[in-house]
Amino acid sequence: MFARSAAHKLASARQFSSSAARHTNVTVLGAGGGIGQPLSLLLKLDPHVKKLNLYDIRGAPGVAADVSHIDTASEVKGFEADKLEDALDGAEVIVVPAGVPRKMTRDDLFSTNASVVRDLATAAARVAPKAHLCIITNPVNSMVPIASRVYEKAGVYDPKRIFGVSMLDVVRASRFLAAIVGADPVNTPVTVVGGHSGETIVPLFSQTPASKGVTGEVYKKLVHRVQFGGDEVVQAKAGAGSATLSMAYAGARFANALFRGIAGEKGVIVPSYVRSPLFEKEGIEFFASRIELGPNGAEKIHPLGQLTAEEEEYLKACKDGLKKNIQKGFAFLE
Ligand SMILES: NC(=O)C1=CN([C@@H]2O[C@H](COP(=O)(O)OP(=O)(O)OC[C@H]3O[C@@H](n4cnc5c(N)ncnc54)[C@H](O)[C@@H]3O)[C@@H](O)[C@H]2O)C=CC1
Numbered sequence: 001m002f003a004r005s006a007a008h009k010l011a012s013a014r015q016f017s018s019s020a021a022r023h024t025n026v027t028v029l030g031a032g033g034g035i036g037q038p039l040s041l042l043l044k045l046d047p048h049v050k051k052l053n054l055y056d057i058r059g060a061p062g063v064a065a066d067v068s069h070i071d072t073a074s075e076v077k078g079f080e081a082d083k084l085e086d087a088l089d090g091a092e093v094i095v096v097p098a099g100v101p102r103k104m105t106r107d108d109l110f111s112t113n114a115s116v117v118r119d120l121a122t123a124a125a126r127v128a129p130k131a132h133l134c135i136i137t138n139p140v141n142s143m144v145p146i147a148s149r150v151y152e153k154a155g156v157y158d159p160k161r162i163f164g165v166s167m168l169d170v171v172r173a174s175r176f177l178a179a180i181v182g183a184d185p186v187n188t189p190v191t192v193v194g195g196h197s198g199e200t201i202v203p204l205f206s207q208t209p210a211s212k213g214v215t216g217e218v219y220k221k222l223v224h225r226v227q228f229g230g231d232e233v234v235q236a237k238a239g240a241g242s243a244t245l246s247m248a249y250a251g252a253r254f255a256n257a258l259f260r261g262i263a264g265e266k267g268v269i270v271p272s273y274v275r276s277p278l279f280e281k282e283g284i285e286f287f288a289s290r291i292e293l294g295p296n297g298a299e300k301i302h303p304l305g306q307l308t309a310e311e312e313e314y315l316k317a318c319k320d321g322l323k324k325n326i327q328k329g330f331a332f333l334e
Pocket residue numbers: 029030031032033034035036055056057058097098099100101102109113116119120135136137138139140165166167168169196241242243244247
């Protein structure tokens with residue numbers, strides 16, 4: 001009784017809204033991991049999900065058996081390491097938290113995770129080329145260019161359907177600002193643009209009225225905390241990995257928005273790192289900003305809006321970093 005009412009409460013919460021019900025087939029790649037397990041749990045609670053396929057090179061059938069006992073309507077199936085294509089068959093949304101988490105900098109992960117994302121994207125492009133691909137794997141700034149190039153080479157690239165999940169930055173910015181001004185985070189939504197790593201993360205606090213009095217050192221520390229929020233968790237976990245639970249929450253919120261957009265709900269806007277025209281002329285092909293979702297994925301990319309002089313400075317540093325991260329991703333496939 002408790003489980004069911006808790007699930008229903010979660011399902012009707014802001015984050016897991018179900019106002020435009022439709023049933024979506026979802027595949028999680030990396031479902032056995034620190035993010036994959038709680039993310040699979042949260043997706044099991046999402047009323048939009050019809051089929052939930054869980055894949056990992058280790059342990060997905062066990063996670064699937066466990067999650068499948070939760071009394072919501074979706075069907076859960078686990079897949080062994082050699083069943084990747086079966087796991088992808090019929091997928092409409094693919095969420096990817098596969099790979100290794102960092103011990104030091106996000107760049108440490110690059111070569112391992114680049115191979116993982118390349119191989120998973122290759123299979124996804126072959127088996128479910130129309131599915132919306134949501135990449136959580138770090139470094140996101142380079143992984144999205146890699147997956148995009150893989151799809152391009154396979155002749156199935158649709159830039160509207162490949163997303164880097166930068167939602168955790170928005171979740172953190174909202175939470176950290178709320179703590180400073182003594183508000184409920186629901187009332188302090190923050191736009192975060194750029195990418196997902198250190199100085200490429202640019203929170204636009206000036207666009208949130210509640211941040212008006214946050215200036216000087218307090219402002220600078222707040223921006224730093226958002227940019228390096230991942231470090232707090234890496235240090236606190238002391239060698240055991242990086243953020244998993246908050247990321248699972250952010251990933252499930254992103255997926256829920258995508259399900260609603262695909263179902264035709266109007267005005268579903270999320271942050272995401274996507275192929276973007278915003279700074280293309282400056283050689284930056286991918287950029288995170290507010291994206292309007294629809295049946296075809298990222299239907300509209302919103303401009304950044306007005307920035308303060310400080311935010312312009314942060315944006316400049318972001319662009320320099322992002323350009324290198326994108327080039328590094330492309331270079332991996334050359
Ligand atoms: N986008 C974001 O905001 C965030 C991204 N991350 C990233 O998410 C990734 C996963 O992190 P955790 O879950 O903590 O790591 P983890 O090590 O706990 O889990 C990763 C899972 O991926 C699986 N895996 C490895 N290679 C695979 C392959 N070829 N196919 C399928 N599964 C495979 C592993 O067996 C493992 O179960 C990391 O790269 C981490 O840096 C973490 C936090 C936030």
